[in-house]
Amino acid sequence: MTDQTTDTIPAATTSASPKAGGGLLGLTKKDFGLFLLVIALTMLAPFLLNPFPENSAMAQFNAGYPDLMQRFVIFGIFAIGFNILFGLTGYLSFGHAAFLGVGSYAGIWAMKLLTLNVIPSILASMLVAGLFATLVGFISLRRSGIYFSILTLAFAMMSFALAYSVLTPITGGETGMQLQYFDPRILDAALEPGQTPRANLFGLDMATSTNLYFGNWVFTLNVGYYIAAFCMLIAFYLSIRIFRSPFGMMLRAVKSNQNRLNYTGISPKPYTLAAFVISGMYAGLAGGLLVAMDTQVGAERMFWTASGEVVLMTILGGAGTLIGPVLGAGFIKYFENIVSKINEATLHTWFAFLPDGLEDVVVAMIYPFVGKGWHLTLGLLFMAVVIFLPGGLVQGGQKLVGLFRRKKADDKTASSHTPAE
Amino acid sequence: MGILEVKNVGKRFGGLQALSDVNLSVAEGTVHAIIGPNGAGKSTLLNCLVGKLIPDTGSVSFEGQSVLGRKPHEINQMGISRVFQTPEIFGDLTVMENMMIPCVAKRDGAFSLKAYGQMMRDTEIVERAEHMLEDMNMADKREMHAASMSRGDKRRLEIGMCLAQEPRLLLLDEPTAGMARADTNNTIDLLKQIKDTRPITIAIIEHDMHVVFSLAERITVLAQGTPLVEDTPDNIKGHPKVREAYLGESSGH
Numbered sequence: 130m131t132d133q134t135t136d137t138i139p140a141a142t143t144s145a146s147p148k149a150g151g152g153l154l155g156l157t158k159k160d161f162g163l164f165l166l167v168i169a170l171t172m173l174a175p176f177l178l179n180p181f182p183e184n185s186a187m188a189q190f191n192a193g194y195p196d197l198m199q200r201f202v203i204f205g206i207f208a209i210g211f212n213i214l215f216g217l218t219g220y221l222s223f224g225h226a227a228f229l230g231v232g233s234y235a236g237i238w239a240m241k242l243l244t245l246n247v248i249p250s251i252l253a254s255m256l257v258a259g260l261f262a263t264l265v266g267f268i269s270l271r272r273s274g275i276y277f278s279i280l281t282l283a284f285a286m287m288s289f290a291l292a293y294s295v296l297t298p299i300t301g302g303e304t305g306m307q308l309q310y311f312d313p314r315i316l317d318a319a320l321e322p323g324q325t326p327r328a329n330l331f332g333l334d335m336a337t338s339t340n341l342y343f344g345n346w347v348f349t350l351n352v353g354y355y356i357a358a359f360c361m362l363i364a365f366y367l368s369i370r371i372f373r374s375p376f377g378m379m380l381r382a383v384k385s386n387q388n389r390l391n392y393t394g395i396s397p398k399p400y401t402l403a404a405f406v407i408s409g410m411y412a413g414l415a416g417g418l419l420v421a422m423d424t425q426v427g428a429e430r431m432f433w434t435a436s437g438e439v440v441l442m443t444i445l446g447g448a449g450t451l452i453g454p455v456l457g458a459g460f461i462k463y464f465e466n467i468v469s470k471i472n473e474a475t476l477h478t479w480f481a482f483l484p485d486g487l488e489d490v491v492v493a494m495i496y497p498f499v500g501k502g503w504h505l506t507l508g509l510l511f512m513a514v515v516i517f518l519p520g521g522l523v524q525g526g527q528k529l530v531g532l533f534r535r536k537k538a539d540d541k542t543a544s545s546h547t548p549a550e
Numbered sequence: 551m552g553i554l555e556v557k558n559v560g561k562r563f564g565g566l567q568a569l570s571d572v573n574l575s576v577a578e579g580t581v582h583a584i585i586g587p588n589g590a591g592k593s594t595l596l597n598c599l600v601g602k603l604i605p606d607t608g609s610v611s612f613e614g615q616s617v618l619g620r621k622p623h624e625i626n627q628m629g630i631s632r633v634f635q636t637p638e639i640f641g642d643l644t645v646m647e648n649m650m651i652p653c654v655a656k657r658d659g660a661f662s663l664k665a666y667g668q669m670m671r672d673t674e675i676v677e678r679a680e681h682m683l684e685d686m687n688m689a690d691k692r693e694m695h696a697a698s699m700s701r702g703d704k705r706r707l708e709i710g711m712c713l714a715q716e717p718r719l720l721l722l723d724e725p726t727a728g729m730a731r732a733d734t735n736n737t738i739d740l741l742k743q744i745k746d747t748r749p750i751t752i753a754i755i756e757h758d759m760h761v762v763f764s765l766a767e768r769i770t771v772l773a774q775g776t777p778l779v780e781d782t783p784d785n786i787k788g789h790p791k792v793r794e795a796y797l798g799e800s801s802g803h
């Protein structure tokens with residue numbers, strides 16, 4: 130696995146010769162191109178993700194509704210941050226959902242105590258998650274390898290237990306936390322009894338949506354999504370900067386050979402701790418955005434499976450690559466929300482063209498893999514990726530691009546590094 | 551007084567006294583070889599100098615300052631660089647990046663949070679690293695993955711990385727162990743060139759007598775954890791005690 134992931138990084142880093150200007154915003158030409166692509170995809174997502182007409186049989190594969198699109202970008206942020214730690218340093222944290230959860234609680238408390246404006250809430254999420262990550266990182270980074278993973282897992286499980294029961298007064302325990310009309314909110318005017326508190330950006334309600342109709346197609350443009358997408362673009366941009374910075378190079382050096390680093394006068398610990406805290410703050414940002422979107426938190430957000438999910442996202446997309454974690458997050462969230470909704474009746478309509486007996490057999494064979502069985506499909510897919518594409522979906526994309534290039538220019542010797550990220 | 555002063559150093563591993571009462575003074579600007587049979591304690595001594603091991607007794611000082619109790623990266627920042635028996639480089643990184651890291655370490659110290667600037671646009675570091683690569687005759691390997699190079703090239707890179715930090719003391723633990731004759735001769739030439747062109751002190755542990763006698767100005771013979779003699783190469787060659795303790799046994803390897 131290391132072979133593949135690392136294969137992509139130095140190539141991309143060093144292909145930028147120092148004198149070659151190229152891109153804007155302090156990025157190299159290629160990174161800037163990638164950034165533009167991601168901007169275009171996120172801005173056009175409401176259209177791209179709704180390719181099927183509203184009433185067609187395929188409409189259930191449309192993913193362009195606000196709730197799911199918000200999840201794509203928010204978990205994209207979570208995975209981008211996780212990748213800064215895992216992809217660059219190789220330290221595999223199994224507890225990052227704790228930072229997401231802590232960020233969510235901090236965010237909702239800011240909305241209860243200060244204002245329904247999402248900006249203070251998101252800043253509070255990042256700050257508190259960052260502080261918590263400093264504590265957890267400081268202790269967990271005393272060990273490396275599997276022991277580090279276990280320590281972070283232990284922290285996450287403790288955090289869950291605290292949120293679920295011990296700290297009920299500030300976390301709402303089992304029922305979680307919601308906003309109430311009678312919350313103090315010292316910066317806002319009081320709400321009327323019975324009024325629903327809604328998160329906003331300087332008065333612009335997160336839930337505001339505009340529907341665009343084109344024939345049978347409906348596209349929903351949602352304020353919350355675009356705010357979350359904007360945050361993801363900033364998060365993505367910063368991650369490119371970190372990857373290409375001296376700090377990013379040191380993080381890759383930590384992954385490659387800590388012994389040499391020590392005997393080159395560099396102390397790995399502050400580097401790994403900084404990476405840990407940065408990725409914790411990314412998780413906090415994701416947590417804060419989740420609260421900004423649906424103004425509620427539950428402890429299950431910190432459950433250990435949620436920590437495992439971000440690991441899957443990162444590896445599935447391609448650990449150590451820039452775009453991989455975003456792809457992985459999108460992929461898993463799509464499965465969770467779309468494949469899980471395919472039920473037996475849907476399958477029957479799809480295979481209605483088959484003779485009755487055969488139809489039942491086919492449906493019976495496929496059914497375990499969809500609907501509630503979506504985890505099964507995801508698991509198989511994950512295994513396939515790890516075995517055949519250890520560099521994740523990004524490596525798959527690179528292979529495809531490589532194939533096309535070879536077809537186009539047969540005689541041009543393919544360079545050993547395919548620079549598509 | 552030498553640039554490196556080792557006084558009465560002792561180190562015990564369980565029941566084994568690996569080092570006892572070691573005194574060693576390495577004069578500034580010289581190449582000082584430490585030789586001795588297998589298990590004599592040479593690597594243990596070296597580990598005590600760089601902070602990997604802490605001696606039970608005695609003192610180690612570099613340029614008049616004690617190194618004891620300091621971490622490896624701190625000792626390195628004092629001006630001591632170390633080459634390992636098997637080359638330790640950043641295999642996942644390119645040769646250029648390998649060379650840039652010690653340049654950054656030299657300029658920015660043990661930690662700096664430069665998470666925003668472009669590494670490849672840091673012209674000061676890029677130029678220094680390129681210059682070092684040229685010095686090491688490796689400019690053509692700039693974009694290679696360090697792990698994919700031959701062992702001789704890895705060794706060359708590792709030595710270059712150490713030199714990029716401009717250390718005042720360079721420690722080498724059997725730099726030619728397991729090398730083919732041609733690579734060994736290349737390494738000898740490289741080290742000769744280094745000592746002729748740079749103000750550096752070199753302490754080298756080596757089994758290969760050809761290497762030792764080509765480079766060393768002083769030789770310390772270690773046997774069973776204690777220095778037996780210290781002298782010039784010519785005197786060491788004829789020394790009866792050395793023949794008995796070391797050269798006699800060295801026919802094995």
Ligand SMILES: Nc1ncnc2c1ncn2[C@@H]1O[C@H](COP(=O)(O)OP(=O)(O)OP(=O)(O)O)[C@@H](O)[C@H]1O
Binds near residue numbers: 566590591594
């Ligand atoms: N970490 C350790 N724990 C226990 N014993 C050790 C340790 N390191 C070295 N020793 C023992 O100390 C003795 C000296 O070892 P050392 O590696 O210093 O010898 P050396 O002179 O470098 O030998 P060689 O020429 O084989 O490299 C050996 O008997 C070795 O087994």
Ligand SMILES: [Mg+2]
Binds near residue numbers: 593594
């Ligand atoms: Mg040894």
